[in-house]
Amino acid sequence: MIEELEVFLADGLTEVEEAVRKAAAAEIVPRFRQLAAHEIVEKHGPHDLVTVADRRAEEHLTESLGRLLPGSVVVGEEAVHADPSIYGALGGEAPVWIVDPVDGTRQFVHGDPGFCTLVALALRGELLASWTYAPALDEMAVAIRGGGARLNGERLRSGSPAEGGALEVATSHPDFTTDDQKRALLGLQVPGVDPRPCGSAGLEYLAIARGELDAIAFSWENAWDHAAGLLLVAEAGGAQRTLGGEPFRLAGGNVLPFSAARDEVTLDRILGLLSAGA
Structure with missing residues (x-):
């Protein structure tokens, strides 16, 4: 599995970006500002919402990511909500896709563009790569362990806060x-x-x-x-x-x-x- 993972990290990362974009285009963007009341559910209160877009996008990503890297497993927010035992895969030996289909569901529900889809790939607790995609803002950030971070292809550098400011x-x-x-x-x-x-x-x-x-x-x-x-x-x-x-x-x-x-x-x-x- 390690050899297959190394090959994937060398050659398959752009396919993950494409999978994330496709899931958002198919399941999230068409429902932005178009949700019906019955498509929104409170999980643990008014600040913890789930929508049909969350569920459908996670299903889409679970299928596509698993196909891209055979032998991997997916730990998604909605799947874990239904079956908490899935979370244990984070401590296992297989590569794990960690998926939040709509991060910022409250913003999504309220028609605010400040939401995103989050995907990370990890092995034995170590992060290897990640994708942060904000479709309503047209922003895709990608990070590769040891390879830097980029936003829409431009290198990201956090820098240090300006002196004297809060x-x-x-x-x-x-x-x-x-x-x-x-x-x-x-x-x-x-x-x-x-x-x-x-x-x-x-x-x-x-x-x-x-x-x-x-x-x-x-x-x-x-x-x-x-x-x-x-x-x-x-x-x-x-x-x-x-x-x-x-x-x-x-x-x-x-x-x-x-x-x-x-x-x-x-x-x-x-x-x-x-x-x-x-």
Whole structure:
């Protein structure tokens, strides 16, 4: 399997980009601003929605990605919602596609273009490649482990925040935080830091990679929300760690919150503030 995976990483990555574009064109874009009320369902409340576009796009990607890399498995948000045992594949020996068909479903439902499709390829917990596609914005970001990150073909570099300015940090919505995590996130309420609730997680990671956002501080660890973006930030020159001081683990069990940032200095500052608040 390792030999087949190496060949795929050398020759098959453009086919993945095409598969992501096709899934979005077939199942997501035609439903943007066209959803009927019965096509939208609350999973765990008004901030956790699923639509027919999410389900159909994930089915489309599961079929196409599995065909591109025989022997691989797919861990998708909607499949795991139906059968939580699927998540265990992240700790297995087979290559894993990690899929969020519509990241930012709330924005999608409200007709906001700030949503995307996220796909990452991992093996034994190590990220190998990722795709972040925002069809309504015509943006495709691709990251390859050791090969850099690009947006619409142009190299991404996160850079460092300008001196003297407040750090802009996207944070978890309060509905998705425990009391301890809320206290940690309150540590960001200091002069020189400007925290705000996040939108689509995938697009927040992209904003870090392109140097438009300084950091994120998130308190949930679903791999489909973070895998693509974490590799994108790393390959653009950024950094990430959990509150426990370790790299984020795809399979879970992380000390939360965790942060990703444009550079190590910014990451250290954000994690220090989260620790002080905890």
